[in-house]
Amino acid sequence: MIPARTWPLGRAGVHLVLILYTALCLGPVLLVVMNSFKSRAGIFGAPLSLPNAATFDLIGYKTVLGQGAFLRYFGNSLIVTAGSLAAVLLFGAMAAFALSEYRFRANRLLGLFLALGIMVPIRLGTVAILNMMVAARLVNTHLALILIYTAQGLPIAVFILGEFMQGVSKDLKDAGRIDGLSEYTIFFRLVLPLVRPAVATVAVFTMIPIWNDLWFPLIVAPGEATKTVTLGAQVFIGQFVTNWNAVLAALTLAVLPVLVLYLLFSRQLIRGITAGAVK
Amino acid sequence: MDQIDKLAADVPLLPAATRDAAPARTRRWxxxxxxxxxxxxxxxLMIVPLADTLRLSLFRSVEHAPVFVGLDNFRVLLTDPRWSLHFWAAFRHNLYFFAFHILLQNPVGIALAALLSLPRLRGQAFYRTAFFLPTMLSFVIVGFTWKLILSPLWGVAPALLGSVGLRGWFHPWLGQEATALTTLALISVWQYVGIPMMLIYAAMLAIPGELIEAAELDGITGFAQFRKIKLPLIWPTVGICSILTFVGNFNAFDLIYTINGANAGPNFATDLLGTFLFRTFFGNQLQLGDPNMGATIATMMFLIILAGVAAYLFGIQTRMRRYAL
Structure with a gap:
């Protein structure tokens, strides 16, 4: 039994601090969402109150959805994120399996080679990446972004998945081998299902920076047809600076998918972080 | 049956080397x-471009043809006032940005983690989810949200300050040279404090209960317990958070670009190496894009990151005491 005196500020004091910090974290987001449903007069007259019958207005959303091609931006973000995510998870898991399962001469060296990518941001290679994309005629394509984000996500994915794959029972794999399963079957049928929780964690970690990235869409795929929602929101808000309804609505629309995903997966994500750090 | 007997008889006769090599060869594919x-x-997409960037930094484009100039680009970047003033300013801002993060993000992260890991805390999952939320958002969203809140036009910040009687304290912080960078650093800390908090929280959960109980039997409780028992055990995690922050700061482009544009206004007061690289390489209203100088800046950033990580690994990590739990 742990006595209550271990609480440094007293129970109420601790909750007060935590609630104040919660307000600091959620306040700005709530403020934007709340005001996006108001008329212009409501936004400026009473920014801190909820929309009511007098101030409720969807004009901002009408402007955004009417002019901003936001749905297409969503589609682009979805294609790019899903494509890179699939590649990172599949290729990453395969490489992690090879590095954690087999002993071969270059094993350690390849591990270090991949670890370089954890430390060095891929953005430092931007000049050469753009040259390469121009030469390959991949500028303003989804594929360019997918390739870049796959390279960006792989090192950490291989690292985390490798840690987890080492924990998969050796007996199980050997039993599979005695039953005559090929190494591919062992990987896809035995090992991959067992590390599914780790794959989910890596998925969330990989997805967020891709969805949120501004740098590469801005440089490699700024065209209207491939604009992601992050870049789209950036450009759109830049053009509509004075139209506060539209700006707030655009921000809310850009926040929404991240918010929904986060609330769905936060337990998984937090468990992943805490499990990884304990290791 | 015959075959099996034959195999069993054959195996011991094979020389050891061939026996090991045979399965290895079939596995290799x-x-x-x-x-x-x-x-x-x-x-x-990672190694080749990085290497190519290092190579490009040794060339200069003369009448559309690359000419090898050795380290001359670096000399220009570091000493020619047209470049060096911007470079060193951006470098100083990066250091300031980093120091600000280390001095604020780590203590706040440690404090929040310490509170969250208190035993039998109600609503722990809710707090955790809330505290980590800003980290999930993109710089674009965070940047514009704070830009609106701090905008003198909207008046949310002055109104909030007014409610505690400090209305006079309000200034358009993002627009003033003296305060713009600090304000941006604060916004960035607000967004990213979730990462140190989470990692330190995990480290605190990993401290065995017996250790805490032993401390309590010895009469070490409350804040003394935190300082004498928990803090020494989480230093390695704080170190990892610091190095993550260090590398992350060289990615800090999006926030500046969103709030103050590629020119990192007002009057370049918020220019970091990331925005400087973007401007140089891509060009803007003031200058044409220069891929070679861009590559030179990227190479400098690469060297700075390398130096920082090496200093951490050899200078700090080896001296840090680790306790086996």
Whole structure:
């Protein structure tokens, strides 16, 4: 039994601090969402109150959805994120399996080679990446972004998945081998299902920076047809600076998918972080 | 049956070397198949561009033809006032940005983690989810949200300050040279404090209960317990958070670009190496894009990161005391 005196500020004091910090974290987001449903007069007259019958207005959303091609931006973000995510998870898991399962001469060296990518941001290679994309005629394509984000996500994915794959029972794999399963079957049928929780964690970690990235869409795929929602929101808000309804609505629309995903997966994500750090 | 007998009889006769090599040779192909896609994409889009960037920094474009100039680009960047003033200013801002993060993000992260890991805390999951939320948002969203809140036009910040009687304290912080960078650093800390908090929280959960109980039996409780028992055990995690922050700061482009544009206004007061690289390489209203100088800046950033990480690994990590739990 742990006595209550271990609480440094007293129970109420601790909750007060935590609630104040919660307000600091959620306040700005709530403020934007709340005001996006108001008329212009409501936004400026009473920014801190909820929309009511007098101030409720969807004009901002009408402007955004009417002019901003936001749905297409969503589609682009979805294609790019899903494509890179699939590649990172599949290729990453395969490489992690090879590095954690087999002993071969270059094993350690390849591990270090991949670890370089954890430390060095891929953005430092931007000049050469753009040259390469121009030469390959991949500028303003989804594929360019997918390739870049796959390279960006792989090192950490291989690292985390490798840690987890080492924990998969050796007996199980050997039993599979005695039953005559090929190494591919062992990987896809035995090992991959067992590390599914780790794959989910890596998925969330990989997805967020891709969805949120501004740098590469801005440089490699700024065209209207491939604009992601992050870049789209950036450009759109830049053009509509004075139209506060539209700006707030655009921000809310850009926040929404991240918010929904986060609330769905936060337990998984937090468990992943805490499990990884304990290791 | 015959065959099996034959195999069993054959095996011991084979020389040891061939026996080991035979399964290795049959295995080798699938190792390659497993590794190939990842290595291919990673090498082509990460390693080759990085190496090519280092190479480009040694060239200059003269009448559309690349000319090898050795380290001359670096001399220009570091000493020619047209470049060096911007470079050193951006470098100083980066250091300031980093120091600000270390001095604020780590203590706040440690404090929040310490509170969250208190035993039998109600609503722990809710707090955790809330505290980590800003980290999930993109710089674009965070940047514009704070830009609106701090905008003198909207008046949310002055109104909030007014409610505690400090209305006079309000200034358009993002627009003033003296305060713009600090304000941006604060916004960035607000967004990213979730990462140190989470990692330190995990480290605190990993402290065995017996250790805490032993401390309590010895009469060490409350804040003394935190300082004498928990804090020494989480230093390695704080170190990792610091190095993550260090590397992350060289990515800090999006926030500045969103709030103050590529020129990192007002009057370049918020220019970091990231925005400087973007401007140089891509060009803007003031200058034409210069890929070679861009590559030179990227190379400098690469060297700074390398130096920082090496200093941490050899200077700090080896001296840090680790306790086996």
């Amino acid at each position: 699938h190792i390659a198949v497993f590794l190939a896609p990842a290595l291919l994409v990673y090498t082509a």
